Amino acid sequence: MDDQPPPYTSSNFHDDVQHHLVTAAVEALSQTKLEWHQVAPLLKAARAMCGDDIRAARVALHGLEYEGAELVPADEAYLSMNVRDREDGSEWLSQTWWLSDIALADEDPERIRCVISAMERSIDKLKEWLSAKDEAADKAETPPTPSD
Known part of the structure; x- marks a missing residue:
């Protein structure tokens, strides 16, 4: 029986190097308080990427x-x-x-009242849309009456 590990490949090397770099970066960042001028370019690059x-x-x-x-x-x-x-x-x-969590986030009663009013108007619009769809569906299902 062969107890030898599989051969070490360039892929293994890449994975090991990447792991060591990430570990070193995390360790360095955890021990260093970065100034804003050091963080800003990283944040700008992240925003551009995503x-x-x-x-x-x-x-x-x-x-x-x-x-x-x-x-x-x-x-x-x-x-x-x-x-x-x-x-x-x-x-x-x-x-x-x-x-409700979004509306309550600011804990401002007046703002919450405004949100409730706006949501009620949205509900009215949604009900109006559904009513129009139901009427259209009813008309499509109703067979035409024969003319005399």
Whole structure:
């Protein structure tokens, strides 16, 4: 029986070097307080790298959520944002927020009253849209009456 490890390849070397560099960078950053002029270029580069991905993100409102494998009505409406990498399509950010948590974040009663009023107007618009769709569907299903 051969107890020899598999041969060390250039891929192994690349992975090891990358691991050591990341470890060294994390260690150096944890021991160093960077000044803003040192952080700003990194932040600018990060924004440039992911900005287009975020602009192409899928943002949606939901009223259903998964309970196991089954979709059930959610406790309340929530907002989701999903961001995929433009090159390989892999999802790298997925966030959800209850609408009430967003509205309550500032803890400003007047602002919350304004949000409630705006949400009520939105609900009215959604109901109007649904009503028009239902009427159109009813008309499409009603057979024409024969003329005398």
